[in-house]
Amino acid sequence: MSDLEKFITALPKAELHLHLEGSLEPELMMELATKNNIELPYKNVDEIRKAYDFSNLQDFLDIYYQGMNVLQGEEDFYALTMAYLQKVAGEGVVHVEVFYDPQGHTSRGVSFSEATNGILRALDDGQEELGVSSELIMSFLRHLSEEDAFATLKEAEPWFDGRIVGVGLDSSELGHPPSKFERVFEAAREMGLKLVAHAGEEGPAEYVREAIELLKIDRLDHGNRTIEDSDLTKELARSGIALTVCPLSNLKLCGVSDMKEHPLKKMMNAGLKVTVNSDDPAYFGGYMTANFLSVAEALDLSKSEIAQLCHNSIEGSFLTDEEKAPHIARIKDILTLH
Numbered sequence: 001m002s003d004l005e006k007f008i009t010a011l012p013k014a015e016l017h018l019h020l021e022g023s024l025e026p027e028l029m030m031e032l033a034t035k036n037n038i039e040l041p042y043k044n045v046d047e048i049r050k051a052y053d054f055s056n057l058q059d060f061l062d063i064y065y066q067g068m069n070v071l072q073g074e075e076d077f078y079a080l081t082m083a084y085l086q087k088v089a090g091e092g093v094v095h096v097e098v099f100y101d102p103q104g105h106t107s108r109g110v111s112f113s114e115a116t117n118g119i120l121r122a123l124d125d126g127q128e129e130l131g132v133s134s135e136l137i138m139s140f141l142r143h144l145s146e147e148d149a150f151a152t153l154k155e156a157e158p159w160f161d162g163r164i165v166g167v168g169l170d171s172s173e174l175g176h177p178p179s180k181f182e183r184v185f186e187a188a189r190e191m192g193l194k195l196v197a198h199a200g201e202e203g204p205a206e207y208v209r210e211a212i213e214l215l216k217i218d219r220l221d222h223g224n225r226t227i228e229d230s231d232l233t234k235e236l237a238r239s240g241i242a243l244t245v246c247p248l249s250n251l252k253l254c255g256v257s258d259m260k261e262h263p264l265k266k267m268m269n270a271g272l273k274v275t276v277n278s279d280d281p282a283y284f285g286g287y288m289t290a291n292f293l294s295v296a297e298a299l300d301l302s303k304s305e306i307a308q309l310c311h312n313s314i315e316g317s318f319l320t321d322e323e324k325a326p327h328i329a330r331i332k333d334i335l336t337l338h
């Protein structure tokens with residue numbers, strides 16, 4: 001392990017942008033396909049990995065939705081979630097706020113409760129056995145209708161007793177602006193849920209503005225294109241809203257052609273509360289450490305900038321101030337030692 005990797009691993013950090021279905025590794029995909037008698041268009045894991053060659057978000061989503069078909073029963077969702085937690089527990093990740101796409105499951109006959117309860121049981125065991133704390137956020141698929149999102153919100157209500165803490169918005173961004181879900185987000189806000197949304201990944205800065213002003217989000221997922229609008233950048237910096245940036249995802253989906261061109265440092269320098277996350281690590285080539293390493297090396301980030309990113313992730317999480325305090329203190333200690 002390089003010095004830089006040791007430093008990154010030692011720092012406590014939170015992952016705030018992770019789609020559980022995007023952590024489905026080819027090996028588990030094959031195993032579940034066999035167990036559940038699901039036909040895949042691949043003969044082995046090498047063929048699966050070869051198919052992961054994307055030129056844009058939609059290319060990826062087509063394969064992502066196909067991959068999640070292998071998830072059938074509660075045990076499958078448990079296995080998926082536990083495998084993710086085991087991976088990140090060894091990378092200094094102390095807290096995760098993970099997404100899942102219930103509509104991607106209910107639409108193919110898997111019940112909301114099976115998916116949700118399998119995930120929640122693994123999150124509980126992950127806290128107990130691995131010491132990783134967690135929250136669960138359900139995302140609405142933005143290519144589906146407002147009516148479908150409302151039906152999902154209603155179905156999820158029994159879990160709004162603290163088990164599902166928030167709602168998000170993901171899937172095909174272009175042509176599906178945040179404004180399409182203004183009323184659903186208003187209803188979720190009235191139910192006391194936290195609000196996050198993908199915006200400015202492929203979509204324009206205007207979508208980021210809509211997410212902030214119409215959806216009234218607590219956190220912004222991606223947000224890379226914010227910096228194309230200097231007024232918006234200043235407003236977002238002033239708001240203190242955290243951005244969950246995903247470097248390897250941006251590279252794999254061709255949002256940037258080279259990691260050296262990634263806007264992360266510009267975003268930090270503009271005063272935005274940037275965090276580093278993995279998005280769909282099984283598809284994009286790496287978990288948290290790989291994302292930190294890749295962007296730190298390409299942009300020549302200092303140790304203090306790397307520590308700042310970790311600090312931002314704890315600050316930008318939905319942990320209470322008391323829960324955040326020990327992690328923040330530890331980040332400071334580690335930085336002082338270096």
Ligand SMILES: Nc1ncnc2[nH]cnc12
Binds near residue numbers: 201
């Ligand atoms: N990066 C991403 N953007 C939009 N929707 C997604 N669903 C899973 N990953 C996503």
Ligand SMILES: [Zn+2]
Binds near residue numbers: 017019170198221279
């Ligand atoms: Zn995402």
